[in-house]
Amino acid sequence: MSGSHAVDVVVVGAGAAGIAAAARLKRSGVSAVLLEAADRVGGRAHTVSASPGVAIDLGCGWLHSADQNPWAALVEPMGFTLDRSAPAWTKPAMTVNFPLAEQAAYHTVFQAFEDRLQQAAEGETDLVASSLIREDERRWAPLLNAFSGYYNGAPFDQISVKDYAAYQPTDENWRVREGYGALISAYAADLDVRLSTPVARIDHGGPGVRLETAGGVIAARAAIIAVSSTVLAERRLAFDPPLPDKRDAAAALPLGHVEKAFLKLRRPDDFPVETMVRGRTDTADTGGYTLRPMGMPVIEGFYGGALAAALEMEAQGAVWAFAIDELAGVFGSDVRRQVEPLAASAWRTDPFIRGAYSHARVGRSGARAVLAAPVADRLFFAGEACSPHAFSTAHGAFETGAAAAEAALAALK
8 A cells, every 4th residue: 555545445335335345345455444424334224223123124124136135145144133934015915905806907917017128128229118008007007106116216107128127136035134224234343434424525636536525535545436326416426537427327327216104003913914005006106015024013114206205305294194094094094093103214305315226217227337337447336326237226236335346456456
């Protein structure tokens, strides 16, 4: 390490990608520091302990593609508990407002729609996903768009067919009983982390990099940038010389809107374990509810797209009021005496994140590779938006963080 540099590599952003990058650097023996603007690590992974035995994830909660997920391999070695039970969404939802025959009809339409998406993605021209919904399927368009809100953070009229098809999950989806966010945070326990240290500017015009932070200037040989695409697009982190291609790529990969709200059950035994309920089936502006996930005495509400964005911008408590109203519409007014607000996310208004997870604008699926490309062997980029096939996930973030660290190590040599 040159004497003019305080550290070999600075990692900016202590989410899943930044933590994975810093951990890889630490194992290599180079000096590295992990800078985080917020007062905690984890980024969009955040577990809240509501009570003993009740750990709720306000951000990522599922170990998607668990049979290939590097986080899943760490769960038990780190002393956490792996839950392999089948997700509620793989089983029939409650039939009180969604009869089994209608559920079967919807799933048939959904599968045919997804098949057309995959076929269309093989063509040369990118398409708007909603253009593939046929006229005879319009009855199910609200539920299709509700799904897209949960899955993509935006309705299908904002989703690139090529980007949608590029995501390649497996069928294994597991959980961490103590919380996915808790696992990711614990992985950072022995790293050199500096919290409440936002980076305002990165000067990469010289032989190394200089980072202007709230705590002063840090000089390094290289930097790994692991912040959200929206943070980059909104110029909350400046580069000198400017990187217009990076900013343009980040703007083409906006973070969608997905929020969660949790309600505590006063008499949990009155509700089935691990069961899905749809708030409504005639509108995309509705929540999906999991009753007693992992047996916990809670209801988890999931909201996507425009509904999630609107609820977060309303007065405090709006999301809980919405959830209780929808549940009362399903179960009757007595449910109002059964539940009480517990916790809710607010990713859109988080100044250091600004949304949930990324989707590519139509015609811009190639922006992921542009965002991920290194700059002059000094700047390396990571995060779920940089992942070609596992974007929107914590394991996609992990893989890009580890890859950025490997690239930085090769450059240092």
